[in-house]
Amino acid sequence: MKSINRIPELVAEMKELSQLDLVVGVPVDDEFLQMIARVNENGLTLRAKHNYLTIPTAAANGRKAKDIPGLFRPKGKMVLAVADKSSHNGIKVMFVLKESVRIPPRPFIRFTYNHYKDDWQSLMRRQVGLLMDGKATARSVMNALGRQISNDIKRTIKQMQSPRNAPLTVARKGFDDPLIDTGKLIGSITWKIERKS
Known part of the structure; x- marks a missing residue:
């Protein structure tokens, strides 16, 4: 062989x-x-460069704050919202405002x-x-x-x-x-x- x-x-x-x-x-x-x-x-801890970070809610549906017409900050609240007559408080929260966010x-x-x-x-x-x-x-x-x-x-x-x-x-x-x-x-x-x- x-x-x-x-x-x-x-x-x-x-x-x-x-x-x-x-x-x-x-x-x-x-x-x-x-x-x-x-x-x-x-x-990572994210800190706002200016006043606040805008943390989107489900209602923002992937949009940025600049893309949502009629967005405003209700007095005394740490949110950005739009008017919504169907809601019990008359607003729909689109973003929560935070000075910083910790991602663990x-x-x-x-x-x-x-x-x-x-x-x-x-x-x-x-x-x-x-x-x-x-x-x-x-x-x-x-x-x-x-x-x-x-x-x-x-x-x-x-x-x-x-x-x-x-x-x-x-x-x-x-x-x-x-x-x-x-x-x-x-x-x-x-x-x-x-x-x-």
Whole structure:
């Protein structure tokens, strides 16, 4: 039986693997989602630049204060409203005025890393074993790891329920899921393979 020398192929794939980096999470070229991820990881206190922050209620329906005609501040109230004859008090609150708002940390990336890193190391060992058996390549190893890490981050986003959303946020969103609003954040979680510089 003829023997096959796979050592040069194995050496080449191991060298390739050592030259690759895996980037997992929010796309680095999306500044808005990067900001959302950082705020959730670390928390943030927002302070009004002028007088007050305008925190939208569900009635604002995604509009900004400048887009709502007839908006006014009722005397003695910390809200912006519009006249509404159907309401018991004659107004419909569109925004709540606050000097500052604290967004608590919801460290979904750190949590995922701390809870799944041992699983990722085990997966990497299994994948390198497949590579050595000729059943995987450097890129397929990295793709398997990226897929798993990405899925684990998404699982954390779906499952993280604490700290809860503020009541005003729940009313605006229509549900209480701290890391999910439009689905854009969770939908953006992916991975890419880069060559080390």
